[in-house]
Amino acid sequence: MKILVTGGAGYLGCWVTYELLQKGHKVRIFDRMCFGFPEEADWLKNTDVEIIQGDIRHWQEFPDLFNEMDVVVHLAGLANDPTCALCPITAREVNVDSTIELARQSSQKGVKKFIFASTCAVYGKGIGDWLDEDSPTNPISTFSQTKREAEEKLQKLAHEKFSPIIARFSTLFGYSPRMRFDLAINQMVSTAKRQKRIEVRGGGNQWRPFLHVRDCARAISLMCEAQQNEIHNQIFNIGHNSLNKKIIDLAQEIASVVHGTEIDVVRDDEDLRTFRVQFQKFITQFHFQPEYTIQNALQEISDWLERYPHEDPFFDKYINVLQFKKLKKIPVQEGGEPTAPLFIPLAKPVMGRDEEETVIQAMRSGWLTSGHNIHAFEQNFASTVGASEGVAVSSCTAAIHLCLVEAGIKAGDEVITPPITWVSTINTLLNMGVKPVFVDVDPLTYNIDPQQIEEKITEKTKAIIPVDLAGHPCELDEIQKVADKYHLHLIEDAAHALGAMYRSRKIGSIAKRTCFSFYATKNITTIEGGMITLSDTEEAKYLRILATNGLTDTAWDRYGRSAFLRPQELITAGFKYAMSNISASIGMEQIKKLHSFNSVRQRLATRYFYSLSEIDEIILPTVKDYVQHAWHLFIIRINPQKVNKTRDEIAFMLRQENIGTGIHFYGVHLHPYVQQVCGVRPEDCPTATQISNEILSLPLHPLLTEENVQYIVDAIKKVIYYIRHH
Numbered sequence: 001m002k003i004l005v006t007g008g009a010g011y012l013g014c015w016v017t018y019e020l021l022q023k024g025h026k027v028r029i030f031d032r033m034c035f036g037f038p039e040e041a042d043w044l045k046n047t048d049v050e051i052i053q054g055d056i057r058h059w060q061e062f063p064d065l066f067n068e069m070d071v072v073v074h075l076a077g078l079a080n081d082p083t084c085a086l087c088p089i090t091a092r093e094v095n096v097d098s099t100i101e102l103a104r105q106s107s108q109k110g111v112k113k114f115i116f117a118s119t120c121a122v123y124g125k126g127i128g129d130w131l132d133e134d135s136p137t138n139p140i141s142t143f144s145q146t147k148r149e150a151e152e153k154l155q156k157l158a159h160e161k162f163s164p165i166i167a168r169f170s171t172l173f174g175y176s177p178r179m180r181f182d183l184a185i186n187q188m189v190s191t192a193k194r195q196k197r198i199e200v201r202g203g204g205n206q207w208r209p210f211l212h213v214r215d216c217a218r219a220i221s222l223m224c225e226a227q228q229n230e231i232h233n234q235i236f237n238i239g240h241n242s243l244n245k246k247i248i249d250l251a252q253e254i255a256s257v258v259h260g261t262e263i264d265v266v267r268d269d270e271d272l273r274t275f276r277v278q279f280q281k282f283i284t285q286f287h288f289q290p291e292y293t294i295q296n297a298l299q300e301i302s303d304w305l306e307r308y309p310h311e312d313p314f315f316d317k318y319i320n321v322l323q324f325k326k327l328k329k330i331p332v333q334e335g336g337e338p339t340a341p342l343f344i345p346l347a348k349p350v351m352g353r354d355e356e357e358t359v360i361q362a363m364r365s366g367w368l369t370s371g372h373n374i375h376a377f378e379q380n381f382a383s384t385v386g387a388s389e390g391v392a393v394s395s396c397t398a399a400i401h402l403c404l405v406e407a408g409i410k411a412g413d414e415v416i417t418p419p420i421t422w423v424s425t426i427n428t429l430l431n432m433g434v435k436p437v438f439v440d441v442d443p444l445t446y447n448i449d450p451q452q453i454e455e456k457i458t459e460k461t462k463a464i465i466p467v468d469l470a471g472h473p474c475e476l477d478e479i480q481k482v483a484d485k486y487h488l489h490l491i492e493d494a495a496h497a498l499g500a501m502y503r504s505r506k507i508g509s510i511a512k513r514t515c516f517s518f519y520a521t522k523n524i525t526t527i528e529g530g531m532i533t534l535s536d537t538e539e540a541k542y543l544r545i546l547a548t549n550g551l552t553d554t555a556w557d558r559y560g561r562s563a564f565l566r567p568q569e570l571i572t573a574g575f576k577y578a579m580s581n582i583s584a585s586i587g588m589e590q591i592k593k594l595h596s597f598n599s600v601r602q603r604l605a606t607r608y609f610y611s612l613s614e615i616d617e618i619i620l621p622t623v624k625d626y627v628q629h630a631w632h633l634f635i636i637r638i639n640p641q642k643v644n645k646t647r648d649e650i651a652f653m654l655r656q657e658n659i660g661t662g663i664h665f666y667g668v669h670l671h672p673y674v675q676q677v678c679g680v681r682p683e684d685c686p687t688a689t690q691i692s693n694e695i696l697s698l699p700l701h702p703l704l705t706e707e708n709v710q711y712i713v714d715a716i717k718k719v720i721y722y723i724r725h726h
């Protein structure tokens, strides 16, 4: 048979592979090898063994893993209470989610039997005496709970041609080429031998079943060879009735052999797990008798301790939880564990009950596109940013486009803008036949450098579109002065800056026209949406007409209850840019939360400043003392003089640590298409060119917790320190 053994180089896996080879099977091992290669297991070098190094969480990277396999023995996982308690999320991901995925894949690829390494610990605080496979389970640790959860899910995957088999192991003991000293018997023997002492935790009266690791391996090989119908979707307790022991008795048994050993009973550590297990089902069905005793283990471990007199049995690699802690400090790229147990995205919209309810109301009202929410949202928004008018539109891109049209900008004109911005500004200009003229950015704020604007102004220049990058307002006063001097329109792209202030004035109330975005990741969202704020009521009216096809009325005006039906009048070539009533209803709820959203952003940004300040390789954002930042983004810069890796390599390493990052933005002037149509060169905007390859946005959104920020900071430190020392 061909058998895939996950965790095949592990404590039990080594012996399972050995047993299977003895019986003439071919073995494929899938193992992360995070404890290193078990050198004493010569048989793993046998030609009948194929070793694939990998993590079961990333099984997709190994599409041929299950090919030609008859049986899968799934041993890989987080294998004890302390390790799972350290990281319950990872425990669930590995022991449940990945297990189920592996089983699904096995089933699809025609594997017949899937033997799952579970544990008698699922009986937990045992309900009743002599627990058998039909007894109720009562798992009380993350480890046993994840195993039980996987058992239940696995059993549901059973079908005619696919048999999950649940093997509930006793606590194992004895020698293995991949040695463990965090198992009760191995631990007791080694402390008795080395320190003449055995520590008994939890009082010692708790029952546990034990089994030698080699007997367990033999039990697995029996299951591999069994007729499928005999074991289809069955649960087996794996062990022997005679090997149920009270911990205190076990300690005494070992102490009696290792002379001079004292037993130290720690009573305050109340261990609630106690289970005496009945193994008759497996014993009868497989005529199973253990071949190894506790005495054998005593000898094996004594031999090991003599063989390695300088080796500390309580060193990381013999204690799963310590090894796991150590892996957390190593970058994933080097075989370590991700700092964050779950992926932390760069941004995430906050949508709650209020938004759900308002959307339902709007849907039920029948007014999906135009409707009463739009006007209400416009008013609310305008007053929030201190403007007299707000014109709600379908996006910030639409807002900028409308402002350009309303300002009379036309083909052949030039508009000044920074290159560190989102492409939509440039797209809008190009689509209008307008030439974008790029002015380099300030090296501290990455906003347009007002000092450099004047030199780019020509007779054709008609407007300036500065951007409040990341939520830091641009130098509005200085830009306004230049605009006034040359009679240019100022259209502020405040897509990032909702809630920001410039010299004590709110963004949205300063420039003649300010454009905001409500894209999903922005400080507030309407899913898609945008707003133009301004002070002139007539211009606002005209912008609304432009946004509704150039017609004087919307559907709400024409068909609403209080409407007065009259022929519509097309007064200009307009656009279909109006915001929908549903989006506006979401906006109404979101705007109420702006202050609390932005406070969280501010608090998290402060945490970043505090935690990252001592890292020389990173340049933190600059905040001018006369602004209030909206913290849409937290953009750090990788200092190329201090790091020998590129920003992209660092971003990749952070991604492996489960940290999402972003680039805001890669200079628009660097896109070959823009270079071609605008005739711009990288050297025209040297600062923007340089920072394009150095800036990196860290996750920042109101759903980010302090714990998340800690993970992000730890991941950055891990990656940077690793690079520093390699």
Ligand SMILES: Cc1ncc(COP(=O)(O)O)c(C=O)c1O
Residues within 6 Å of the ligand: 394, 395, 396, 397, 398, 421, 422, 424, 425, 467, 493, 495, 496, 516, 517, 518, 519, 529, 530
């Ligand atoms: C600086 C900037 N301007 C404009 C926009 C366009 O916004 P929207 O997606 O609402 O059209 C964005 C979008 O991310 C942006 O970041």
